[in-house]
Amino acid sequence: MKSWYMIFPKSKWISIYIWVIFCILPFYFLVRTLSPIQIFVGVVLILLYFLSYYFSYHSKNGLVYMWVSFGMTLNILMTLFYGYVYLSIFTSFFIGNIKNTVGFYIMYGLHIGFTIVSIAVGYFIELESFLNQTPFIIITVVGVVILPIAIYSRNKQENLEGELESAKERIAELIIHEERQRIARDLHDTLGQKLSMIGLKSDLASRLVEKNPKAAIQEIQEIRHTARIALKEVRELVSNMKAVKLSEECIRVEQLLKAAGISYQLIGNIHQLKIPVLVENVLSMCLKEAVTNIVKHSGAKHCIIEIQQNQNEVMLMIQDDGKGINENSGIEGNGLKGMRERLEFINGTLTIEKNPGVKLTITIPLTITHQGGNVI
Numbered sequence: 439m440k441s442w443y444m445i446f447p448k449s450k451w452i453s454i455y456i457w458v459i460f461c462i463l464p465f466y467f468l469v470r471t472l473s474p475i476q477i478f479v480g481v482v483l484i485l486l487y488f489l490s491y492y493f494s495y496h497s498k499n500g501l502v503y504m505w506v507s508f509g510m511t512l513n514i515l516m517t518l519f520y521g522y523v524y525l526s527i528f529t530s531f532f533i534g535n536i537k538n539t540v541g542f543y544i545m546y547g548l549h550i551g552f553t554i555v556s557i558a559v560g561y562f563i564e565l566e567s568f569l570n571q572t573p574f575i576i577i578t579v580v581g582v583v584i585l586p587i588a589i590y591s592r593n594k595q596e597n598l599e600g601e602l603e604s605a606k607e608r609i610a611e612l613i614i615h616e617e618r619q620r621i622a623r624d625l626h627d628t629l630g631q632k633l634s635m636i637g638l639k640s641d642l643a644s645r646l647v648e649k650n651p652k653a654a655i656q657e658i659q660e661i662r663h664t665a666r667i668a669l670k671e672v673r674e675l676v677s678n679m680k681a682v683k684l685s686e687e688c689i690r691v692e693q694l695l696k697a698a699g700i701s702y703q704l705i706g707n708i709h710q711l712k713i714p715v716l717v718e719n720v721l722s723m724c725l726k727e728a729v730t731n732i733v734k735h736s737g738a739k740h741c742i743i744e745i746q747q748n749q750n751e752v753m754l755m756i757q758d759d760g761k762g763i764n765e766n767s768g769i770e771g772n773g774l775k776g777m778r779e780r781l782e783f784i785n786g787t788l789t790i791e792k793n794p795g796v797k798l799t800i801t802i803p804l805t806i807t808h809q810g811g812n813v814i
Contacts (some may be wrong), residue, residue: 569650736760
C-alpha cells in the first residue's frame with residue numbers, strides 16, 4: 439500500500455498539506471465545547487483514531503480489517519458526540535487501498551452504512567449543529583461513496599498495467615530465446631550431417647593422395663559438391679528468416695518522431711546497404727528500441743540517425759539532444775539491455791555517450807560473404 443498521506447501519488451507534498459488540514463479540523467470542533475472532560479475525551483478519541491489508522495497501514499491479513507473496524511467505531515463516536523463527520527474521509531482513503539476484492543466490498547459497504555446511519559442519528563441528537571454543516575456533510579458522504587471506488591479502480595489499473603508490462607518483457611525474452619533455439623536447430627539439421635561428411639571425406643582423401651590419387655580426387659570432388667549443397671541450404675535458411683527491413687523501419691521511425699514533435703535527420707543511404715538479413719533485422723529492432731526511448735524519456739527536440747557501411751562492418755548511430763539517461767529511470771536496465779543481447783548474438787557492440795543528450799553507436803562486423811560481392 440502507498441503511504442497514508444498519498445492522496446495524489448505524483449504530488450506527495452501537496453498530499454501531506456491536505457492531510458495536515460484534515461488532522462487539525464477535529465481540534466477546532468473540540469475547542470468549541472465548554473467542558474474540559476469533553477475536550478479530553480475528544481482528544482483521546484482522535485489520537486486513538488490516528489493510531490488505528492497508522493496500524494491499519496502497517497498490519498497484514500485479518501488485523502487490517504480489525505483496525506479498520508475500530509476506526510469506523512471511532513468515526514461513529516465522533517459523529518454522535520461531537521458532530522464531527524470528516525474522519526470518515528480518512529477511512530475511505532484507506533478502504534480504497536485494500537487489495538482483496540471481497541474484503542474491499544465488505545468494508546466499503548459497512549463504511550457507507552455506518553456513516554449514513556450515524557449522520558442520520560446525529561440530526562436527531564443535535565439538529566442545529568448538523569444543519570449548519572449540511573453542505574460539508576453532503577460532500578463528505580459523496581466522498582465516502584466515490585473515493586474508495588476511485589482509488590480501488592486506479593490501484594487495480596496500475597497493477598494490471600504493471601503485470602502487462604512484465605508480461606510483455608517476458609514474452610519478448612521468450613521470443614528471443616525461441617528464435618535462438620530455432621536458428622540453432624535449423625543450422626544443426628542443415629549443416630551437422632554435411633560437415634561431418636566433409637570431415638570424414640577429407641580424412642579419407644588425405645590417406646588416398648599417395649596410394650590412389652584418382653580416388654582422392656573423387657573424394658575431393660564429392661567434398662566440393664557437399665559444401666555447395668550446404669552453402670545453398672544456409673542461404674535458403676537465411677532468406678526464409680522473418681526479417682524487418684531497415685528502410686521500412688526508418689519510415690516508421692520518422693512517423694513516430696514527427697508525431698512526437700521531434701525533428702529528424704537521416705545521414706547515409708539505406709537503400710545502398712548490402713548486409714545480411716539477420717544483421718538488418720537486428721539493426722531494425724535496435725533502431726526501433728532507441729527511438730522509442732527517445733520519444734518516451736528524453737524530452738529531445740532533434741534526433742540524428744546515421745548509418746554507414748564498409749567492407750568490414752556496418753555502423754548505426756542514433757543521437758538526441760534530450761536530458762540524457764536517468765540512472766534511476768530503468769531505461770539503462772531494460773531497453774538497452776535488450777539491445778545488447780541482440781547485438782551479442784551477432785558479435786555486435788553498443789557504445790553510449792552522454793554529452794548532454796545520448797549518443798548510441800552500434801557496430802556489427804560483416805564476415806560472411808560469397809563470390810561476387812553479395813552478402814549472404
